[in-house]
Amino acid sequence: MLLFTCEERKSTVSVPSAGASPAGREEIAAARRMHELITRSLLVQAIFVASRLRIPDLLAGAARTAEELAAATGAQPAALHRLLRALTGLEVVTVEGDRFALTSLGRSLCAGPHSAAESAIFMGTPAVWSAWGALGDAVLDGQAAFEHAHGMGLFGYLAAHPDEMAAFQALMSAQSRLQIPAVLAACDFTQARTIVDVGGGQGALLTALLAANPAARGVLFDRPDVVAGSGPVLAPVASRCEVVPGDFFRTVPAGADTYLLKLVLHDWDDARAARILRNIRDAIIPGGRLVIIEAVMPPGNEYHHAKFLDVNMLVLSEGGRERTEEEYRMLLDEAGFTLTRVVLTAAPLSVVEAVSR
Numbered sequence: 001m002l003l004f005t006c007e008e009r010k011s012t013v014s015v016p017s018a019g020a021s022p023a024g025r026e027e028i029a030a031a032r033r034m035h036e037l038i039t040r041s042l043l044v045q046a047i048f049v050a051s052r053l054r055i056p057d058l059l060a061g062a063a064r065t066a067e068e069l070a071a072a073t074g075a076q077p078a079a080l081h082r083l084l085r086a087l088t089g090l091e092v093v094t095v096e097g098d099r100f101a102l103t104s105l106g107r108s109l110c111a112g113p114h115s116a117a118e119s120a121i122f123m124g125t126p127a128v129w130s131a132w133g134a135l136g137d138a139v140l141d142g143q144a145a146f147e148h149a150h151g152m153g154l155f156g157y158l159a160a161h162p163d164e165m166a167a168f169q170a171l172m173s174a175q176s177r178l179q180i181p182a183v184l185a186a187c188d189f190t191q192a193r194t195i196v197d198v199g200g201g202q203g204a205l206l207t208a209l210l211a212a213n214p215a216a217r218g219v220l221f222d223r224p225d226v227v228a229g230s231g232p233v234l235a236p237v238a239s240r241c242e243v244v245p246g247d248f249f250r251t252v253p254a255g256a257d258t259y260l261l262k263l264v265l266h267d268w269d270d271a272r273a274a275r276i277l278r279n280i281r282d283a284i285i286p287g288g289r290l291v292i293i294e295a296v297m298p299p300g301n302e303y304h305h306a307k308f309l310d311v312n313m314l315v316l317s318e319g320g321r322e323r324t325e326e327e328y329r330m331l332l333d334e335a336g337f338t339l340t341r342v343v344l345t346a347a348p349l350s351v352v353e354a355v356s357r
Contacts (some may be wrong), residue, residue, distance in 0.1 A: 002136070023350070038115065038203065043089070044124075045124060045125070046083055047109070048123065049083060049124065050087060050092070050107050051121050052120075052121055054073070054117075055069060056107065056117065058072055059106070060092065060110050061355075062101075063099040063100060064099060065099055066078075066080050066084055066098070066100065067311060068102070082101070090334045091103055091105050091106075093106050116172075118170040119175070122171040123170075125164060125167060127146075127161070127164055128146075131144075131146040131154075132145065132315050133144045133145075143317070144314065144315065144316065144317060144318055145314065146317075147318075153317075153318045154317065159225065169202065172201050173201065175263075176201070176205050176262075181232050183205065183262075183293060183345060183349070186344075186351050190215075193256075193257050193258070194217045194258065195209055195213075195216055195219070196218075196221060196256045197221065197260045197262070198252050198259055198260065198261050198328060199262070200224060200260065200262070201222060202226065202227070202233045202234075203230045203233045203234045206237075207233055207236060207237050207241075208243065210237040210240055210241060211236060214266075216242045219242045219256065220234065220244070223247065224245035224246075227245050230243055248264075248276050248279060249279070250279070251282075251283070252280055254282075254283040255285065256283070259289070260290075261292045262294075263293065264276065265277075265294060267313070267324070268317070268320050274335055277335035277337065278335045280357055285356075287355060288356045289356075290332075290355070291353055292328070292351070292353075294322070294352060295348055296324065296325055296344075297324045297327075305348035306348070309322050327351065332354045336357050337354040337357065338354060338355055339352065339354045
């Protein structure tokens with residue numbers, strides 16, 4: 001199936017819409033815009049492939065030809081040239097003569113603490129790409145598109161595919177590095193004595209919080225297979241941090257004054273999200289503080305990252321979704337918490353704070 005965009009080339013061809021009515025010209029312009037949107041959305045796979053081949057890292061030092069890049073990656077030179085040429089239209093690379101060079105946007109895909117490469121690598125895996133292809137099935141029956149595509153949920157699939165699990169964990173850590181400064185700027189932890197990071201992955205956020213608050217202690221809590229790789233991440237604060245493996249659907253470490261949930265609740269439907277919150281309510285001290293970091297869904301028609309994440313949850317998660325402030329208020333109230341404030345951070349995330357009753 002050929003997808004194309006319609007471009008006006010007034011110097012060489014006549015413009016079919018010239019004699020159309022104003023309404024007709026508007027319809028034609030809208031159709032052209034939609035063709036462009038559809039085509040460019042498919043070209044995102046070009047970014048995924050370039051990231052997987054580490055093309056940005058190979059171009060970081062100097063411009064190179066497609067043949068040179070093919071020799072370094074094992075790609076077919078002519079096919080790689082076509083890929084790189086498409087990336088010029090996405091402003092990832094530029095070309096002068098036969099040599100390709102990175103743009104500032106393309107440099108964001110190079111390895112480093114603020115790299116976007118991990119996002120491109122994981123979202124471009126065949127498992128995720130094929131799951132997005134099953135979005136229509138998910139819309140029809142409400143079941144995760146990933147389950148339609150693979151016959152199991154995302155986390156079960158990752159547990160059975162170590163390479164994809166490693167890519168997922170790399171993505172989570174990379175996102176945390178980008179989000180942590182915004183969270184620290186929006187949320188004060190100076191009064192916290194013990195911070196329990198529930199579902200905290202390998203501890204990137206908890207490490208940053210403890211580094212910024214030297215009087216606090218921390219507990220990293222997540223599945224055994226996840227926290228097993230936390231040692232190098234937690235090394236700077238290891239003397240003040242305990243690692244506890246477990247299942248937050250059953251119980252969480254008890255007795256702390258501050259509990260943290262970052263991008264956890266959006267993975268689950270309301271019933272399972274409420275179970276996590278009730279387990280924290282049973283564990284937290286009276287009047288303790290719960291800090292939830294999520295993309296809170298705003299009202300209105302403008303684009304917001306939460307709107308993309310909400311559909312991403314429909315594709316990848318087992319009933320997960322993004323929620324409005326009022327939906328968080330109701331969920332927290334049923335679990336024994338009172339929502340105190342919602343703070344929008346510089347990242348496309350909000351800090352939802354609550355206290356136990």
